[in-house]
Amino acid sequence: MGAGVAGLAAAQALLLQGASVSIVERGALGMESSWAGGGILAPLCPWDYAGEVTRLTGLGAAMYPQWVAGLHAATGIDSEYEVSGMLVLPPFDRKLARQWCDEHGLMLADKDGGLLLPEVAQVRNPRLIQALRKHVEILGGRIVEQCEVRGIEVRGGRVQAVTTSGGEFSADRYIVSAGAWSKQVLGQYALKLDIKPMRGQMLLFKFDTPPLPHIVLQDGMYLIPRRDGHLLVGSTLEDVGFDKRTTTEARDSLQQRAERLLPALHNMPLVQHWSGLRPASPGNIPTIGRHPQLENLYLNSGHFRYGVTMAPASAAILLNELYGVEQPFDVSVYRAGWSA
Numbered sequence: 001m002g003a004g005v006a007g008l009a010a011a012q013a014l015l016l017q018g019a020s021v022s023i024v025e026r027g028a029l030g031m032e033s034s035w036a037g038g039g040i041l042a043p044l045c046p047w048d049y050a051g052e053v054t055r056l057t058g059l060g061a062a063m064y065p066q067w068v069a070g071l072h073a074a075t076g077i078d079s080e081y082e083v084s085g086m087l088v089l090p091p092f093d094r095k096l097a098r099q100w101c102d103e104h105g106l107m108l109a110d111k112d113g114g115l116l117l118p119e120v121a122q123v124r125n126p127r128l129i130q131a132l133r134k135h136v137e138i139l140g141g142r143i144v145e146q147c148e149v150r151g152i153e154v155r156g157g158r159v160q161a162v163t164t165s166g167g168e169f170s171a172d173r174y175i176v177s178a179g180a181w182s183k184q185v186l187g188q189y190a191l192k193l194d195i196k197p198m199r200g201q202m203l204l205f206k207f208d209t210p211p212l213p214h215i216v217l218q219d220g221m222y223l224i225p226r227r228d229g230h231l232l233v234g235s236t237l238e239d240v241g242f243d244k245r246t247t248t249e250a251r252d253s254l255q256q257r258a259e260r261l262l263p264a265l266h267n268m269p270l271v272q273h274w275s276g277l278r279p280a281s282p283g284n285i286p287t288i289g290r291h292p293q294l295e296n297l298y299l300n301s302g303h304f305r306y307g308v309t310m311a312p313a314s315a316a317i318l319l320n321e322l323y324g325v326e327q328p329f330d331v332s333v334y335r336a337g338w339s340a
């Protein structure tokens with residue numbers, strides 16, 4: 001339920017295991033947070049996050065090269081995975097950053113007064129979504145768009161069916177991957193789950209060739225150069241509920257801050273300005289796994305700022321649980337969200 005990167009990655013992994021999968025999506029596939037994101041495949045300042053976050057982003061980032069290569073081979077769609085590196089500019093805790101990178105075996109180098117993390121990669125998330133869609137279809141998955149889940153029917157400790165705007169659907173197992181709307185989809189079965197929307201606004205510019213050699217990050221704001229000269233500038237972090245409007249304040253502030261880092265942006269026409277609703281969770285720790293009371297209901301949501309990075313790892317962890325396979329590390333923390 002929900003066809004963002006979390007739902008699609010899980011569907012693809014299940015199909016590859018031979019399961020039969022239907023995805024029910026309220027709107028058009030992949031057009032919410034997963035489309036709106038920047039596609040940086042790492043936390044912005046990884047040293048600011050708990051191990052529960054960086055273990056998952058680390059596993060996800062490590063899986064990406066093979067994942068996107070497989071998608072490319074199967075679909076012909078290039079997700080534009082690129083190890084472009086990320087330059088982190090002050091202010092940040094340099095000592096902590098060095099120590100963290102040392103401990104986690106991450107390369108880093110001094111550059112332009114900041115620290116360059118040369119191994120950080122990016123992906124063009126709208127392309128990744130297209131590739132996932134095509135692969136799910138090739139593998140025989142059924143995608144039902146414009147179909148809103150409206151209720152979950154439970155009997156005897158099991159989900160019997162879900163009711164949707166397009167009728168009733170039933171299956172052996174159900175996975176909720178409805179991003180910022182996951183709590184709404186679960187309704188009374190959300191228990192203590194704390195997932196809420198957190199708006200992020202982005203700007204898009206176009207140069208003839210990439211204006212920067214790396215992703216550049218300063219104080220929560222980043223510039224992401226794409227291969228074809230597009231430059232993304234993001235993002236805001238706004239607690240405004242399910243309000244997806246863009247604002248002139250955010251546009252002006254992002255543009256001014258970006259211009260200070262890249263003067264060539266001055267007078268550059270804005271190609272697009274959009275926003276997306278991230279599925280925000282406490283500590284950026286997603287909830288992945290079985291519902292504590294309903295044996296055939298699962299959640300894969302709450303990836304907040306790093307859902308694109310975490311997608312393949314999160315799907316793998318979910319599948320390990322579904323099939324009773326040993327996990328790569330202790331994943332009990334990703335079940336804690338139900339009872340937080």
Ligand SMILES: Cc1cc2nc3c(=O)[nH]c(=O)nc-3n(C[C@H](O)[C@H](O)[C@H](O)COP(=O)(O)OP(=O)(O)OC[C@H]3O[C@@H](n4cnc5c(N)ncnc54)[C@H](O)[C@@H]3O)c2cc1C
Nearest residue numbers: 002004006026034037038039040149179200276307308309
């Ligand atoms: C501005 C911005 C920048 C970001 N940058 C990055 C980044 O650089 N790197 C990174 O890793 N992550 C980034 N993210 C975060 C990332 O985009 C999200 O964590 C991720 O996309 C979440 O995926 P999802 O599938 O859970 O949610 P979504 O993509 O929002 O998908 C949920 C889907 O569920 C559907 N749905 C909702 N309700 C129902 C219902 N009742 N019935 C059926 N379907 C329903 C929705 O229509 C939607 O398609 C960014 C996000 C934003 C907004």
